[in-house]
Amino acid sequence: MRALLVACVLASGGAWAIEAGAPLPALGAPALEDPARTVSLASTKGEVVYVDFWASWCGPCRQSMPLLESMQKKYGPRGFHVIGVNKDVSPADAQRFLRQVPVGFTLVHDGGNKLAQAFDVKAMPSGYLADRHGVVRYVHRGFTSASEAALEREVAALLDEAP
Amino acid sequence: MKKLLLAALLLGGCTTVHVAPYERGYLARPDMAFDAGLGTGRAMEKIHPSKEAASGGASVGGGGCGCN
Numbered sequence: 098m099r100a101l102l103v104a105c106v107l108a109s110g111g112a113w114a115i116e117a118g119a120p121l122p123a124l125g126a127p128a129l130e131d132p133a134r135t136v137s138l139a140s141t142k143g144e145v146v147y148v149d150f151w152a153s154w155c156g157p158c159r160q161s162m163p164l165l166e167s168m169q170k171k172y173g174p175r176g177f178h179v180i181g182v183n184k185d186v187s188p189a190d191a192q193r194f195l196r197q198v199p200v201g202f203t204l205v206h207d208g209g210n211k212l213a214q215a216f217d218v219k220a221m222p223s224g225y226l227a228d229r230h231g232v233v234r235y236v237h238r239g240f241t242s243a244s245e246a247a248l249e250r251e252v253a254a255l256l257d258e259a260p
Numbered sequence: 261m262k263k264l265l266l267a268a269l270l271l272g273g274c275t276t277v278h279v280a281p282y283e284r285g286y287l288a289r290p291d292m293a294f295d296a297g298l299g300t301g302r303a304m305e306k307i308h309p310s311k312e313a314a315s316g317g318a319s320v321g322g323g324g325c326g327c328n
Contacts, residue, residue: 154288186285213282221281 114217117234121146121227122215126205129183129191136180136205139231144178145255147248148225150213152184153194155221157240164245166200168252175256176229182207184221226251229260 115122125137138148149165151158162181169179179202185191188206195204207213216225220238226248227233235251237244279287286292295301 150282152282152285152288154285184282184285190285207282210280210282213280218280218282221284223281 114219115215115225115233115236117236119233121148121225121231121233122212124212124215126182126207126212129181129188129204129206132188132206136203138180141178141180142231143229143260144176145172145229145252146227146231147177147179147252148182148212148216148227149179150182150184150207150216150218150221150223152221153190154185158194158222159198161222161224161240161244162198162200164248166202168249169200169202172252172256177252177256179203180205182212184213184218224248226255228255228258 121138121141123137123139125135125139128134128136138146147165147168149161151162165179165181169177181200181202181204183191183204183206185194185206186208188208191204191206205212216223222237222240224237224240224244225233226235226237234255235248237248290297
């Protein structure tokens with residue numbers, strides 16, 4: 098009986114949501130452009146990383162993607178790395194979106210929901226900003242002009258921290 | 261009784277099915293909306309009472325001719 102209860106609790110709870118203070122899960126996903134190549138989140142240690150869950154059907158993503166692109170260009174040389182995790186059902190939808198909103202940062206496709214489940218994504222878009230030690234420091238759920246200013250401030254602060 | 265219990269147990273699984281925020285790709289398609297946002301809902305509301313000959317069916321005055 099107790100085993101059954103434990104099983105029920107485990108099955109219903111699923112993954113715990115990643116919040117500030119948790120380490121970035123050491124997972125990988127296939128690159129959007131080249132599915133044969135796997136991009137690992139663990140390979141970004143030593144850099145300030147922003148893992149952003151987005152999709153072509155997500156309205157605010159149209160606003161967040163160009164901003165992330167400009168931040169990648171501005172802070173990239175100092176060790177800032179954006180990884181966009183695409184949640185489209187078909188990568189072709191993502192490509193159509195990217196023709197309208199072109200970005201240059203790393204993009205992966207999370208078709209099997211492995212990453213989204215590990216992070217327990219609660220909103221679209223969701224962004225997880227991790228410091229140089231691979232620890233998540235800030236979580237952004239949804240995207241407004243307020244998150245825009247906050248994100249820029251947080252990235253600059255994390256880059257200034259001693260490695 | 262045993263069958264009922266089994267059914268309750270199996271159907272219980274249906275209560276936990278939910279769509280995660282990142283799985284709403286299909287739901288976000290324009291053709292999945294109840295109202296496509298082109299005024300089709302309002303048009304239906306106007307036409308339906310007249311087709312049903314229901315005077316003021318959708319809280320609109322008139323004789324059900326569909327002309328007001």
